[in-house]
Amino acid sequence: MKDIKTYNVIAQEGLDELPADMYTVNKSTKPDALLIRSQDMHKTPFGTSVLAIARAGAGVNNIPLEKATSQGTAVFNTPGSNANAVKELIITMLLLSVRPVFASVKWAQKLAGADVSLQTEKGKNHFAGTELYGKKIGIIGLGNIGSRVAKACMDLGMKVIGYDPYISVEKAWQLSNDIPRAESLEELLEQSDFITIHIPYTDKNRNIIGEDEINVMKDTAVLLNYSRWGIVDEDAVIKALDAKKLRLFITDFSSEKILNHKQIIVTPHLGGTTEEAEINGAKMAANTLRKYLETGDIVNSVNLPNVEMAFDAPLRLTLIHQNVPNMVGRITTILAKEEINIDNMINRSRGKIAYTMIDAADISEGKLKELKKELLEIPEVIRVRALHNPKIVK
Numbered sequence: 128m129k130d131i132k133t134y135n136v137i138a139q140e141g142l143d144e145l146p147a148d149m150y151t152v153n154k155s156t157k158p159d160a161l162l163i164r165s166q167d168m169h170k171t172p173f174g175t176s177v178l179a180i181a182r183a184g185a186g187v188n189n190i191p192l193e194k195a196t197s198q199g200t201a202v203f204n205t206p207g208s209n210a211n212a213v214k215e216l217i218i219t220m221l222l223l224s225v226r227p228v229f230a231s232v233k234w235a236q237k238l239a240g241a242d243v244s245l246q247t248e249k250g251k252n253h254f255a256g257t258e259l260y261g262k263k264i265g266i267i268g269l270g271n272i273g274s275r276v277a278k279a280c281m282d283l284g285m286k287v288i289g290y291d292p293y294i295s296v297e298k299a300w301q302l303s304n305d306i307p308r309a310e311s312l313e314e315l316l317e318q319s320d321f322i323t324i325h326i327p328y329t330d331k332n333r334n335i336i337g338e339d340e341i342n343v344m345k346d347t348a349v350l351l352n353y354s355r356w357g358i359v360d361e362d363a364v365i366k367a368l369d370a371k372k373l374r375l376f377i378t379d380f381s382s383e384k385i386l387n388h389k390q391i392i393v394t395p396h397l398g399g400t401t402e403e404a405e406i407n408g409a410k411m412a413a414n415t416l417r418k419y420l421e422t423g424d425i426v427n428s429v430n431l432p433n434v435e436m437a438f439d440a441p442l443r444l445t446l447i448h449q450n451v452p453n454m455v456g457r458i459t460t461i462l463a464k465e466e467i468n469i470d471n472m473i474n475r476s477r478g479k480i481a482y483t484m485i486d487a488a489d490i491s492e493g494k495l496k497e498l499k500k501e502l503l504e505i506p507e508v509i510r511v512r513a514l515h516n517p518k519i520v521k
């Protein structure tokens with residue numbers, strides 16, 4: 128039995144993916160894995176019992192990745208699970224930025240008397256808007272969200288320009304050829320009527336939009352940040368709005384500084400908050416955890432290499448270790464000494480870390496305990512797990 132501890136609201140549909148004869152949820156003080164959303168894991172202690180953390184969602188800046196890696200905790204996210212939800216909110220906010228919907232509704236609700244329709248026709252001119260059609264939107268980051276926003280904006284008849292110097296080959300292939308790419312951030316900023324940011328929060332991306340970048344933008348530009356707090360320099364934004372060097376800032380991330388500013392619209396971190404996205408993310412996270420806990424396969428990890436190998440043998444050993452020369456040699460020497468015949472094996476690395484999976488015939492519990500102890504005595508080995516193949520009944 129394994130225990131999964133949850134933080135935040137996790138859709139029941141996701142928890143239903145964990146069979147009750149194999150998993151408990153929130154029952155142990157030493158959970159085997161965590162299923163979270165935005166919980167700040169920098170401030171939430173988690174011990175070495177935690178084999179894995181699955182973040183139902185995209186951003187993982189709420190998880191201390193170095194700490195997790197150094198103690199052998201795999202961290203996963205659910206790429207794309209909430210991308211449509213964010214895209215739809217971006218389109219909503221773009222439309223709200225050009226049509227004074229809230230103000231007009233407020234005004235219309237206050238009207239009274241038999242001549243309401245007359246008053247309506249007389250007063251509506253105060254609420255004239257503009258159209259998105261034909262305007263240019265610059266999209267910073269063309270991953271799961273950015274690429275969807277680009278397509279939706281093109282469908283609305285907007286001109287689109289994208290900027291993503293780090294795009295993965297897989298994403299680049301998926302992206303429509305019709306989306307022109309800017310060579311530099313400045314090129315995108317100076318041309319765009321709307322600028323929307325869809326990149327992860329990293330050290331490099333902190334305050335990526337600051338005073339210098341805003342100075343390049345049109346004075347009439349609308350800036351949207353549905354990525355993370357800290358990607359846009361709030362002080363620079365407030366200064367620019369007050370000096371009429373920017374028209375509007377729309378963000379999903381509140382702070383005391385920006386509250387009640389007339390040209391700032393704040394939504395309460397709602398990008399991924401739809402029924403559908405919450406179910407997608409929770410299901411994906413639960414299944415990613417199951418895969419890792421039951422087979423050792425790693426899919427959508429943000430700190431370990433992605434590794435999959437058919438699990439046909441009775442026993443599987445998984446090792447998280449430093450990526451240094453001769454690790455496989457040292458591991459297999461110990462196996463050979465214990466007369467264990469290797470059926471299948473895979474080794475993958477990611478930066479300073481590596482992962483080895485070894486399939487073999489079954490051995491006694493006593494021998495297995497001794498083997499794990501010996502493997503853990505290799506100083507570079509961080510974690511060893513032994514998994515019994517559930518398809519093979521002893």
Ligand SMILES: NC(=O)C1=CN([C@@H]2O[C@H](COP(=O)(O)OP(=O)(O)OC[C@H]3O[C@@H](n4cnc5c(N)ncnc54)[C@H](O)[C@@H]3O)[C@@H](O)[C@H]2O)C=CC1
Binds near residue numbers: 187213293398
């Ligand atoms: N407001 C909300 O509720 C939500 C916010 N997010 C945020 O949006 C971010 C992006 O999400 P996804 O599109 O799903 O991630 P993704 O990983 O699919 O795409 C991110 C893209 O940004 C690019 N990138 C990174 N740094 C860049 C830079 N400096 N300039 C240009 N491009 C850069 C990457 O190459 C990648 O293609 C997440 O990391 C998260 O912080 C995600 C989901 C919901």
Ligand SMILES: O=C(O)CCC(=O)C(=O)O
Binds near residue numbers: 184185186187400
């Ligand atoms: O609603 C949530 O869990 C936050 C979504 C989010 O910010 C993300 O997926 O990065």
